[in-house]
Amino acid sequence: METIGEAFQALSGFLWGPPLIILVVGGGLYFLIYSRMGPYRYFGHAIAILRGKYDDPDDPGDITHAQALSAALSGTLGLGNIAGVAVAIGMGGPGAVFWMWVTAVVGVATKFFTCTLSIMYRGRDSIGQLQGGPMYIIREGLGERWRWLAVFFCVVGLFGTLPIVQINQLTQVVRDVIFVPAELVDPDNHFTFDLIFGLLVAGIVAAVIFGGIKRVGYVAARLVPSMVAVYLLMTAGVLAAHVADLPGHLLFIVRDAFTAESIGGGVLGMITIGVMRGAFSNEAGIGTEVMAHGAAKTKEPVREGLVAMMGPVIDTLIVCTCTALVILVTGVWQQEDLGGVSMTAMAFGDVLPGELGAWVIAFVVLIFASSTMFTFWYYGAKCLGYLIGAERQHWYKYFYTALIVVGAVVSLEAVFGIIDSAYALMAIPTMTATLLLSPRVLAAARDYFQRLKRD
Structure with missing residues (x-):
């Protein structure tokens, strides 16, 4: 598993090179300047x-x-905000958080x-239902000669929408916070536990996703607001206890972003990690969230x-920043034996009384991971439906459910490497189409804002 993880990490590092960073971050900067910050x-x-x-x-639409927004946030407000931030700081240092802010x-x-x-x-689609997403933007907006780009997005989207990060980190936090301390699971031999837990979660997720996007939207609209409120209350409690240290840590994040004094990989390596984790957090320019909003x-x-x-x-600007500050003010980011969601759990465990912090973060991770797994099925199914026909897109539900079990037993490096690589490839058609069609968006925006002023 370690060899596989290292291979996918190397692949994601190659794909997230300067050209793609320029496309994602530079493209966003272009939209900002081109619109003269109108939407802001x-x-x-x-x-x-x-x-x-x-x-x-x-x-017209479904939700x-x-x-x-809740369905889209249930995909973004997930492990990217807990495990992703911890991975960014662990690999790239505190300065990586600054580059996550830039992506936001x-x-x-x-x-x-x-x-x-x-x-x-x-x-x-092939059965006449109205659909949205990068593949339809490309087909309807750019025409038939660009159809290959839509197909490319859907192929890589089948991998980018896998639930493997969510189940992997959920399994880790439940195992390490609840079962290992209770001596119910051997920390060095936990494959059987991971497998059983993966099967259990797969059954729960299947019960939701087989209800379709309307059930996903219904569940997400109830889970997301409460999940954000609970998490922000937790972080507020931790940060209030360290309020005097916050300005210094914020300054450290900004300074480290341009000096990389906390790591040896240099500023370029830090930028790469920050942009990758920022893309995993907010998915701007990746294309997954476009499919959710296309159903409105x-x-x-x-x-x-x-x-x-x-x-x-x-x-990113609110939830990820809160996570980053909790990790920094508690000092857990300097512990080399911690990674991913365990780092965040340890940060809360060091501040809240007894084992309360670790238990609460386990509950929050459960909600975050579950909501994301509910949503990502919809994205993958739409990709498959575009490729082989919407009448057969339900097949993805079975594949998706099975991959939950696989994700529970593979390594953290492997799951992040797979998703990061897929996100990199998904960004290429999404950003390309958006850049080409941006004049039409600006024209529509001007018309809408003028009508809004008249009303």
Whole structure:
């Protein structure tokens, strides 16, 4: 397993080289400048849309604006905010968090452009149902000669939407926090536990995903707000106890981002890690969230773009920052024997009384990981449906459920390497199509904002 993990880590490191970083971060910066930061001025209007002020049950689509954002956030507000931040700090040092912030700031513009397109260029699948996503944006917006790019996105999307990171880290935290301390599992021989736990979770996830996207949206809309509130309350408690240290740690993050004094890999290596983990956290420019927002009930593409742009602010600028500060102020990031979600669990365990912190973080990870696993099935199924026909896309549910069990028993390095590699490849068609179609988004935005001012 270690050899496989190292191979996938090497592959992801190669794919996330300077050209792709320029495409993702530079592309987001281009959207920000090209739009003259127009979308950034409409967060208040986005909240009004989210609250249902403009909902019309007769509009085309499957789920409301709120459910679309919740479904997208259930995919992004997952292990990227707990394990992903810990991995970023462990591999790239505290400065990597700064580059995660950069992906979020420009990711606001990226999400606005990509998710506006998700409504603007929805298309019919092989059974006539309205669908959204990068593959339909490419097919409907760029035409038949670009169809190969849509196929490429769907092929790599089948791997990028696997639930292996979520189940892997959920298994790890439940095992290390609950069963190992109780001496019910041998910390050096836990394959049987991992397998049984993976089978149990697979059964729970199957019960939800076989209900379709409407059930996913229903469950996500109830899980996500409460899960974020509980996690932020926990982090607020930890940070309040270290409030005097926060300015120094924030300054350290910024300074380390340009000096890489905490690691030996240099600034470029730190930027690569920060951008990878930022992409895993908010998925701006990757394309998965475009599929969720493409299911929203609306006739106004710009409205869904405004709702979607809130995602990077919530999951990266707020939640990931809280996680990073908890890890830094408690000093656990300097312990070499900790990795992934165990680092975050240890940080809370060091502050909250007794074993309460570790137990609470285990519960939060359960909710975070479960909500993400509920959502990612939908993305993969849409990719398969585009490739072989929507009437056969339900086959992905069985494949997806089986991969939950596999993800529970493989190494952390392998699962992150697989997903990072797939995300890198998914970003190429998503960002390419969005850059080519960006003038149409800007024209639609200008028209919408002018009508909004007149109303």
